Amino acid sequence: MFLRTALLAFAFATAAIPAAISDAWADETGDVTIQLTGLSPQGQVMLQVFNSESGYGSGQALTARRIPITTGTATVAFEDVVPGQYAVRLFHDVNGNGELDTNPFGIPTEPFAFSNNARGRFGPASWADAVFTVNAGDNTQTINVGGQQ
Amino acid sequence: MSLSRRSLLSAFAAAGALAAAGPALATEPQTTWSPGLDNAPAEGFNEAAMRLVHGRAPRGLEGAHFRNGPGWFRYADSATGHWFDGDGFVQRFAIADGRATHAGRFVDTAKRRMEQREQRIIAPGFGTAGAPDAAVQSPDDINAANTSVMMVGDELWALWEGGSPTRLDPRTLATSGIRPLRADLAGMPFTAHPKVEPNGRIWNLGIYGQRAIVWRLSADGAVEDAQILNLPSRSYIHDWAVTERHLVIPLQPWIHERMTAPMVDGFVWRDDQPFRVMVLDKNDYSNRRIYELPAMFFFHTGDAWEDAHGTIRFDLCVTPNAQFVSQDARSMISRDVGQTPSAELVMAVLRPNGQAELQRSTVFGEFPQTDRRRQGLSRDLVVVANDRAVSTLEMMNWRTGDTSRFNFGADQMVQEHLFVPKPGRGGEHESWLVGATLNARENATELHVFDAAAVSDGPLATWRSPYRAPLGFHSTWRGA
Numbered sequence: 277m278f279l280r281t282a283l284l285a286f287a288f289a290t291a292a293i294p295a296a297i298s299d300a301w302a303d304e305t306g307d308v309t310i311q312l313t314g315l316s317p318q319g320q321v322m323l324q325v326f327n328s329e330s331g332y333g334s335g336q337a338l339t340a341r342r343i344p345i346t347t348g349t350a351t352v353a354f355e356d357v358v359p360g361q362y363a364v365r366l367f368h369d370v371n372g373n374g375e376l377d378t379n380p381f382g383i384p385t386e387p388f389a390f391s392n393n394a395r396g397r398f399g400p401a402s403w404a405d406a407v408f409t410v411n412a413g414d415n416t417q418t419i420n421v422g423g424q425q
Numbered sequence: 426m427s428l429s430r431r432s433l434l435s436a437f438a439a440a441g442a443l444a445a446a447g448p449a450l451a452t453e454p455q456t457t458w459s460p461g462l463d464n465a466p467a468e469g470f471n472e473a474a475m476r477l478v479h480g481r482a483p484r485g486l487e488g489a490h491f492r493n494g495p496g497w498f499r500y501a502d503s504a505t506g507h508w509f510d511g512d513g514f515v516q517r518f519a520i521a522d523g524r525a526t527h528a529g530r531f532v533d534t535a536k537r538r539m540e541q542r543e544q545r546i547i548a549p550g551f552g553t554a555g556a557p558d559a560a561v562q563s564p565d566d567i568n569a570a571n572t573s574v575m576m577v578g579d580e581l582w583a584l585w586e587g588g589s590p591t592r593l594d595p596r597t598l599a600t601s602g603i604r605p606l607r608a609d610l611a612g613m614p615f616t617a618h619p620k621v622e623p624n625g626r627i628w629n630l631g632i633y634g635q636r637a638i639v640w641r642l643s644a645d646g647a648v649e650d651a652q653i654l655n656l657p658s659r660s661y662i663h664d665w666a667v668t669e670r671h672l673v674i675p676l677q678p679w680i681h682e683r684m685t686a687p688m689v690d691g692f693v694w695r696d697d698q699p700f701r702v703m704v705l706d707k708n709d710y711s712n713r714r715i716y717e718l719p720a721m722f723f724f725h726t727g728d729a730w731e732d733a734h735g736t737i738r739f740d741l742c743v744t745p746n747a748q749f750v751s752q753d754a755r756s757m758i759s760r761d762v763g764q765t766p767s768a769e770l771v772m773a774v775l776r777p778n779g780q781a782e783l784q785r786s787t788v789f790g791e792f793p794q795t796d797r798r799r800q801g802l803s804r805d806l807v808v809v810a811n812d813r814a815v816s817t818l819e820m821m822n823w824r825t826g827d828t829s830r831f832n833f834g835a836d837q838m839v840q841e842h843l844f845v846p847k848p849g850r851g852g853e854h855e856s857w858l859v860g861a862t863l864n865a866r867e868n869a870t871e872l873h874v875f876d877a878a879a880v881s882d883g884p885l886a887t888w889r890s891p892y893r894a895p896l897g898f899h900s901t902w903r904g905a
Contacts, residue, residue: 377609379611380638381613381614381633381636383612385608385609385610385611395561
């Protein structure tokens, strides 16, 4: 009916592929700063980065970060990123149990968000809505984790 | 008259289904619904005096009748797909010192904010497909808060059925947001028909496919218990009933068989399947029994009770099929009134030996209401509002078989009327009935007060607003 299995699949096992986000052979790389807003000052944010639609769809992340949250905002930086297309998804593990908690019908009870502040329709945001381009030089994504815009 | 399932099925076939017994349904014109389906003003109605146009207020009647229903249906280039998907519009009819006032405000939901900002219908709903770019991360993102209201402590809750209650200030009708019930149960469904025991305890269901949550709340809204049940079928469950000892969950054969948008298109009418009633022990949900009645469709029950022998009775308003919800309540938006007949008030009787039967009334109408002080307890009376071929308010006494009916006449759309106890009186008859109509001829919303013991005498008092407000669904009374 509502989010159901689509978001259950969103659960963050941090079985991210331990691949380097940078490529030493790239001529020019970018730096990516992800600014998180709208947080309640507790717990941790679990964040994944994807560099392909297939990886995004299957949950095979390029890399992942765990960010302790003590204020209403947080910043995550990735350096020397190979230019290209990426997407980020995250959830705010408010109670710090390492999981995206759901209610008994499978609907998340902790905030989650995507790059471009993309929002899904009864499930995660699509790759098309969440994808952004990393160019050489500085790149910034601001993601409101607080839910309603 | 009491009929077994088999004989009732035969009766349906012979009579051309329940509708055929309705009063003059074939000859009278259908009520025009369109005045009740216009958008209310976006800013609502500031509190304003209603004009007394008939009778006078009974001494001792002081309080407020709150009512909720869909109040916004269309923008310039888009419209909701179903009556049930309009934005919740809460109205307050306040009676004090013999005078009445009316006020109305939209519930400030996330859905409404989004759609007002973009001036288009976006959210998917029960009968609305929604825009392809609609973002839905929780049921409460599309919560229309448009079905009912209840007072919990000092809070007025606007209820939907697919998500959480929304909290309003009963004095200003201002919205203060989703009412969290418990953090781990955020976004769980909560029907628009909670049942409040005489001691204040609140029971409710939330339906999700073939599963349900049974909520048990204290009088102040704290969750005492919440358990998940598996249901025998994916039936559409809008209302239910409780007795002192049991939960009574009707499972009609309008079955959600596939996921699609809009949701209503995923339901299929299965008239080869029975209308099941699942009865659960309040103290042990695994202790359950299933009864079977003939296929029929219902939205609303009165209340249930059980006698000393264990027989459970509950009244409900039924139609032969799901045509209204699946078709007419959609076409109403585009001003086609549809042809669904009035629902008939019937009494389901569930015997301790497992047999079930249906008692018919020849009373037609919807929005059945009883003396809420008797929730789950034995009673005689139920009142229904008929807003179809005829515009009547009719009281049924199940013990005596007596009925008492008032006909408002053409051009009146009769809405739910509530029992309001007379001060210091305890009998069911010793109540007033307070409810609204939409008077299409006068282009006005009216508030009426009846003596519950003499409905056919007509209203004791009628007040009229200088404008018309949208039709509503359900209401609650808060005494002064």
